[in-house]
Amino acid sequence: MTVNILEARGLCYDYPDGTRALDHINLLIQEGSRTAILGANGAGKSTLFLHFNGIFQPTKGTMKYRGQDYKYQRRYLQQLKQRVGIVFQNPEYQLFSASVRQDISFGLLNMGYSSREAREKVNLMGEQMGINYLFDRPTHFLSAGQKKLVSLAGVMVMNPDLLVCDEPSAGLDPANTERFMKVIEKIQQQGSTVVISTHDVNLAYSWADQIYILDQGQVRAGGKPEQVLADKDTLAICGMQQPWILECWEELKKHGLIPAHQPPPRTKEELFQLGDRDLIGKSLV
Ligand SMILES: Nc1ncnc2c1ncn2[C@@H]1O[C@H](COP(=O)(O)OP(=O)(O)OP(=O)(O)O)[C@@H](O)[C@H]1O
Ligand SMILES: [Mg+2]
Numbered sequence: 672m673t674v675n676i677l678e679a680r681g682l683c684y685d686y687p688d689g690t691r692a693l694d695h696i697n698l699l700i701q702e703g704s705r706t707a708i709l710g711a712n713g714a715g716k717s718t719l720f721l722h723f724n725g726i727f728q729p730t731k732g733t734m735k736y737r738g739q740d741y742k743y744q745r746r747y748l749q750q751l752k753q754r755v756g757i758v759f760q761n762p763e764y765q766l767f768s769a770s771v772r773q774d775i776s777f778g779l780l781n782m783g784y785s786s787r788e789a790r791e792k793v794n795l796m797g798e799q800m801g802i803n804y805l806f807d808r809p810t811h812f813l814s815a816g817q818k819k820l821v822s823l824a825g826v827m828v829m830n831p832d833l834l835v836c837d838e839p840s841a842g843l844d845p846a847n848t849e850r851f852m853k854v855i856e857k858i859q860q861q862g863s864t865v866v867i868s869t870h871d872v873n874l875a876y877s878w879a880d881q882i883y884i885l886d887q888g889q890v891r892a893g894g895k896p897e898q899v900l901a902d903k904d905t906l907a908i909c910g911m912q913q914p915w916i917l918e919c920w921e922e923l924k925k926h927g928l929i930p931a932h933q934p935p936p937r938t939k940e941e942l943f944q945l946g947d948r949d950l951i952g953k954s955l956v
Contacts, residue, residue: 674702674737676833676864677723681732684718692718694888695732700833700866705859707875707896708868710885711910716868717760719885720837723866724748724755753782756831760838760868762815762822771813772806775825782829796828799854801847816842823851827858834858836867840874852878876900876914877938884909897935916942
C-alpha cells in the first residue's frame with residue numbers, strides 16, 4: 672500500500688511585503704520515494720521547503736503529514752521537526768556549535784542519545800561524508816563547501832523520516848556530490864523518504880522517481896523524470912535545459928542509431944549500453 676508522507680493542497684504563501692512566493696501548489700510525496708524539485712532562481716523552492724517542517728504557515732491551503740493536517744502549535748511542530756529534517760540552502764543558517772563534531776552531534780544529544788551512541792553515529796556519518804578530518808575545526812572557519820557537507824551531515828545523522836535538502840549539491844565538488852548521493856542512498860535504504868531541490872537537471876534525472884518543476888510559485892509540471900524532462904517547451908518556459916542523457920538519446924533515435932521503441936536511459940551506463948555499437952562507431956568516424 673502506498674502511503675502519502677507529505678501532501679500540499681492549494682498552498683499559497685505571501686511574504687510580509689506582499690510577494691506571492693507560492694501560488695496554489697499541489698504536491699504529493701509518497702513514502703520511500705525520491706523527489707526532485709526543479710525551478711529557476713526565485714521559483715519558490717526554498718519557500719516551499721520551509722512549509723515542510725512548519726517553519727512557514729501557509730497563507731492559504733493545507734499541508735498534511737501522513738494524512739494529518741499540520742497544526743501550527745509548539746508541541747506539534749517540535750515533534751514534526753524530529754521527523755522532517757531540513758538542510759537549508761545556506762549552511763550559515765544551520766551551523767552554530769563551536770566545533771564540527773559538536774555541531775553534527777547536537778541533534779542526536781538533544782533527542783536523548785547517550786554521548787557514546789551519538790559519538791558512534793557521528794563517526795560513521797563523518798566517515799561516509801569524508802569529513803572526519805574536520806571534526807575538531809571551528810565551524811566558522813570552514814570553506815563554503817565544507818560548511819555544506821557539515822550541515823548535510825548534521826541532519827542526515829538523525830535519520831529523519833523525511834529528509835529535505837535544499838540544493839544539497841550547490842557548492843560541492845563532483846567527488847563530494849557523489850559521496851553525498853551515496854549517503855542519501857543508504858539513508859533511503861534505511862527507510863527515509865527524500866526530497867531535494869536542485870538546479871542540476873542531470874542529477875535530478877538520474878536520481879529522482881518523481882520531479883516537480885516550479886515556476887513563479889506554481890507547479891508547471893510533475894511526474895516521472897523521463898516524462899517531465901522530455902517536454903522541451905515547458906523546460907524552456909521555466910528557464911531550464913534538458914538533461915544531456917535525454918538529449919543524446921533523442922539525437923541517436925533521430926539518426927536511427929538506436930531502436931525507437933527503447934525506453935529512455937536514466938544513467939550514462941544505460942545510455943552506453945543502448946543500440947548498435949558498431950553502427951554508432953561507424954557513424955562517428
Ligand atoms: N523574505 C522575503 N521577503 C519577500 N520576498 C521574498 C523573501 N524571500 C524570498 N522572497 C521571494 O519569494 C520568491 C521565491 O523565493 P525562493 O527563495 O523560495 O526561490 P527559490 O526557488 O528557492 O530560488 P533559488 O533557486 O534562488 O534558491 C522570490 O520571488 C523571492 O524574491
Ligand atoms: Mg532556494
